[in-house]
Each structure stands twice: as structure tokens, then as C-alpha cells.
Amino acid sequence: MKLTLCVFSFLITVFAAQASGADIRLIYPRVENEKPIVYPVPLDSTFVLGNVTAGSVRLQINGQDVPLSEHGAFLAWLPLRKMTGQTSWELSLLDGEEEIASHSCPYQIESNSSAKSIADTTFRIHFPRVLEVTVPNGHIRTAVQGTYHIFPEVGCRLSAVECSGGFFLLDLGNGFPAAIDTSFVEIRQDSILSPILLGNGVCRRTESDSRCSFALAEPVAWHSEVSSDGQTLVLDLFRVASAVNRIRYDVEDPLIRDIVWEQKPYGVTLSLNCRNKVERGYEIEWREDSLRVSIRKPFRRGLNNLKGKKIVVDAGHGGKSTGAIGPLGTNEKDVTLKWAQILKHELEDCGAVVNLTRAEDADLGLYDRIDTARKLNADFLLSLHCNALPDNENPLTRHGSSTYYYQSHSRSAAEILHKALLKASGLPDDGLYDANLALVRPTLFPSVLIEGAYIIYPPEEEQLQTEAFLRRLSKGLTHGLTEYFKTAR
Numbered sequence: 001m002k003l004t005l006c007v008f009s010f011l012i013t014v015f016a017a018q019a020s021g022a023d024i025r026l027i028y029p030r031v032e033n034e035k036p037i038v039y040p041v042p043l044d045s046t047f048v049l050g051n052v053t054a055g056s057v058r059l060q061i062n063g064q065d066v067p068l069s070e071h072g073a074f075l076a077w078l079p080l081r082k083m084t085g086q087t088s089w090e091l092s093l094l095d096g097e098e099e100i101a102s103h104s105c106p107y108q109i110e111s112n113s114s115a116k117s118i119a120d121t122t123f124r125i126h127f128p129r130v131l132e133v134t135v136p137n138g139h140i141r142t143a144v145q146g147t148y149h150i151f152p153e154v155g156c157r158l159s160a161v162e163c164s165g166g167f168f169l170l171d172l173g174n175g176f177p178a179a180i181d182t183s184f185v186e187i188r189q190d191s192i193l194s195p196i197l198l199g200n201g202v203c204r205r206t207e208s209d210s211r212c213s214f215a216l217a218e219p220v221a222w223h224s225e226v227s228s229d230g231q232t233l234v235l236d237l238f239r240v241a242s243a244v245n246r247i248r249y250d251v252e253d254p255l256i257r258d259i260v261w262e263q264k265p266y267g268v269t270l271s272l273n274c275r276n277k278v279e280r281g282y283e284i285e286w287r288e289d290s291l292r293v294s295i296r297k298p299f300r301r302g303l304n305n306l307k308g309k310k311i312v313v314d315a316g317h318g319g320k321s322t323g324a325i326g327p328l329g330t331n332e333k334d335v336t337l338k339w340a341q342i343l344k345h346e347l348e349d350c351g352a353v354v355n356l357t358r359a360e361d362a363d364l365g366l367y368d369r370i371d372t373a374r375k376l377n378a379d380f381l382l383s384l385h386c387n388a389l390p391d392n393e394n395p396l397t398r399h400g401s402s403t404y405y406y407q408s409h410s411r412s413a414a415e416i417l418h419k420a421l422l423k424a425s426g427l428p429d430d431g432l433y434d435a436n437l438a439l440v441r442p443t444l445f446p447s448v449l450i451e452g453a454y455i456i457y458p459p460e461e462e463q464l465q466t467e468a469f470l471r472r473l474s475k476g477l478t479h480g481l482t483e484y485f486k487t488a489r
Contacts, residue, residue, distance in 0.1 A: 319363030424476025
């Protein structure tokens with residue numbers, strides 16, 4: 001997987017041998033319709049990867065010797081020729097000094113004039129203007145090209161103050177800035193967006209969670225986070241004014257202690273103070289003129305900590321989305337599926353109830369995977385991937401295993417799983433990351449994304465091809481989940 005950067009969903013180009021049995025298979029960069037590859041201006045080096053089929057041979061790219069693995073895989077970090085016009089990667093396969101196969105892969109450096117002018121996409125409308133979110137899973141950014149920050153529901157109205165570069169610039173309340181892609185919204189006739197009133201609240205407990213409902217006439221933009229001590233869920237409601245006169249509590253509720261509201265310049269902040277840590281997850285939604293906040297009850301601890309736990313294992317990519325591809329042509333989607341199947345059996349042997357987001361090579365959207373876990377009322381979502389890098393990073397200096405989370409209540413699980421992963425893989429520590437990725441954004445359950453190894457790095461690709469290595473990783477993750485559920489409350 002290439003994180004939120006460019007994805008290695010490309011085809012393999014095979015160049016015919018020019019002598020007996022000698023082939024050069026270029027995996028990356030991808031060549032499409034013999035058009036030259038275009039690299040951005042700031043890039044000064046990048047990588048080329050693939051494999052060769054021949055005996056004792058040497059590979060050179062632009063006259064530079066490139067090491068070959070035992071199985072003929074190559075991964076080269078090479079400087080770009082800063083030249084005007086088109087140049088190329090020249091690949092030569094040598095037997096001694098004799099060239100037995102070659103290929104020329106053209107590329108060019110993007111010119112500054114090719115960049116799109118932001119002004120070209122500016123809408124000719126009068127501001128301020130009211131917008132309405134019309135697309136599920138849309139997102140509001142901190143700024144144009146900023147990080148994803150808020151995830152408004154369909155029907156949420158927003159106030160736009162400008163349009164630039166395919167984004168509406170927003171005022172979420174009292175000058176609180178943000179931006180949203182123009183494709184997520186439709187323009188309404190209104191120019192002024194009045195504050196929405198937040199009414200009285202009611203709390204009640206169920207078998208699985210504690211719930212609070214507040215009267216709210218329409219969906220609004222909101223942002224949530226759990227406090228550093230894990231015992232307060234803080235919810236910011238934008239362009240909302242408090243009309244809360246009372247909150248009814250359930251005296252038998254074992255989780256919610258009290259709720260404090262505060263009027264802020266941009267809206268209302270609700271602080272739900274809990275008796276235990278918000279560690280299992282929570283959900284916030286607008287439904288039937290009501291804002292609903294549900295906090296899941298703590299896990300029940302037992303001697304067999306995986307027994308009965310509902311775990312959803314996500315095999316990354318699938319179908320047309322191959323994911324990253326290694327020098328030997330290994331598809332990430334194939335590795336993750338096999339890995340997920342092995343992990344499923346390991347977890348089931350420990351008593352867990354395991355579902356896969358996909359059990360075959362099929363197309364599946366990111367949010368479809370999350371919806372699967374939500375419908376199954378999952379206790380945990382674990383997404384499996386193989387890593388890759390963008391063009392501007394040297395793949396010869398960065399490799400190993402890494403772990404990703406986003407929500408604070410997933411942090412402890414991520415730490416435990418990362419330690420177990422490193423012990424199982426025996427690979428370098430590529431890091432534990434707080435990362436704004438779709439599969440780790442859900443709040444309803446702890447979710448962690450695992451990058452087992454770098455599929456573009458020949459030694460690690462070869463390990464990912466073996467069942468023994470995938471089983472080792474699976475046993476390590478099973479041990480990690482066991483430890484997590486032992487400590488989770």
C-alpha cells in the first residue's frame with residue numbers, strides 16, 4: 001500500500017528477449033500506450049523496479065550497475081536527468097560485456113507551465129452562499145489540500161465564503177476556516193446560514209452501550225475526540241446554539257457520569273464524562289431530528305480473552321485494485337487475501353468469531369469494508385497491507401514492518417500489535433503511526449492497519465510470497481490481539 005500517496009495499481013510491461021531466454025520485466029514505472037512518464041519538477045531522484053530472466057547476467061540502467069537478487073529482482077534508486085524535453089531510462093542486460101536484452105523507457109520532467117491555475121476553476125457565484133452535502137462519506141479539510149478533519153452527513157448545510165481550486169472555502173462559525181471539495185456539495189439559494197438550536201438531552205442504557213440524544217432539527221458539522229485520560233468524549237458542534245435547559249440521566253447507567261455543555265464562538269461543545277475509559281468505541285449520528293451519541297460498554301474480561309470476540313479482518317485491495325506490486329510481479333491484493341485467510345484460522349483456533357471483508361479477488365470500496373464491520377457489530381477491525389513508497393523516497397533505506405491507527409481509543413491496541421508484529425516479522429521497525437487513513441478512522445470500534453513488509457523491496461517481497469512468513473505474522477498478530485483484549489476494559 002502507498003498510504004494516501006500514489007498507489008501501485010499498475011500493469012506489468014514485459015519486454016521481449018533479444019537473445020535466448022533473456023527478458024527484462026519492468027514493473028515500475030508503468031508505461032501506458034508508449035507515452036513518456038511525467039515526473040514533477042521538484043523530484044531529483046526516483047526508483048525503477050522489475051525483474052530479469054536469464055542466467056549469470058548483469059543489469060545496467062543508464063550505465064549504472066543495478067544489483068539483482070537470487071531470483072532476478074531489481075530495485076534501483078536513480079537520479080533524474082534534469083534536461084529540457086524528453087529523456088529515458090535505458091535498461092541493458094549484459095552477459096559479460098555483450099548486451100543480450102535492452103529497453104528504453106521514456107520520461108520527461110513536468111514543466112511549470114503545465115500546472116493548472118487555481119483561478120481557472122473559480123466559480124462565478126456571489127458569496128457567502130449556503131451549500132448542502134449531497135454525497136455520502138464526503139469530508140471537510142482543514143484547508144485546501146489540508147488534512148481530512150470533519151465528515152459531514154448528507155443533508156448537512158455549510159456556509160461558503162469563497163471558491164478556489166475546486167474547493168469551497170468555509171466558515172464553520174465565527175471565522176473558523178475549512179474547505180470542502182466542490183463535488184461533495186450542491187449550491188443552495190440562501191446566502192445566510194442561521195445557527196441551529198441544540199435542545200434538551202436524554203440518557204439511557206442498553207445491553208451494549210450508553211446513549212444520549214439531544215434535540216437537533218438538522219445534521220450539522222461536528223468533530224469529536226477522546227480526552228488524554230480516555231474518560232471524556234468531547235464533541236464540537238459547529239454553527240449550533242445551545243437551548244439545553246435539562247438533561248435526563250439514567251441513574252443505573254454504569255458508564256456516563258455527567259454531560260457538560262459550553263457555548264463557544266463557533267458553536268457548542270459537549271463533554272461526556274465517563275466512569276471508565278472510552279476504549280471500546282463510540283458513534284455519533286443524526287437521526288430523526290435528534291443528535292445521538294452512543295458509547296459502547298467495556299469488554300468483559302475472561303481467561304480466554306479472544307473467545308467470542310467479533311473480529312473483522314480486511315484483506316487490502318482486491319479486484320481491479322492490485323495495490324502495490326513487487327519487482328517479481330507479486331500483487332499486494334493476492335498476498336493480503338492469503339494472509340487474511342491464514343490469520344482467520346489462527347484467530348478462530350483461539351475462539352474468536354472472524355469475518356473477512358472479502359474472501360475472494362473482488363472489488364470492494366474502502367467504506368464498504370467499514371460498513372461490513374459496522375453491520376457485524378465488530379469488536380475490532382484489522383486491515384492487512386504490504387507497503388510501498390512514493391517516487392520521492394529511497395526504497396533502499398526504508399523498509400520493515402509498520403502499524404497505523406487514528407482514533408485515540410485504538411492507540412493501546414496499535415502499540416501492542418506493533419510490538420507483536422516486529423517480534424514475528426523479524427524485520428526493521430518502520431514505525432507506529434497516527435495516520436488519517438479511511439480504514440482507521442471509524443470511532444465505533446478499535447481499528448488498526450498493518451503493513452507487514454515492503455513488497456517493493458526484493459528481500460521482503462520474497463518473504464511475503466511464502467506461507468511460512470504469513471503464518472508467522474498471523475501468529476504474532478493473534479498473540480497481540482490476545483494481549484490487547486486481556487488489558488482492554
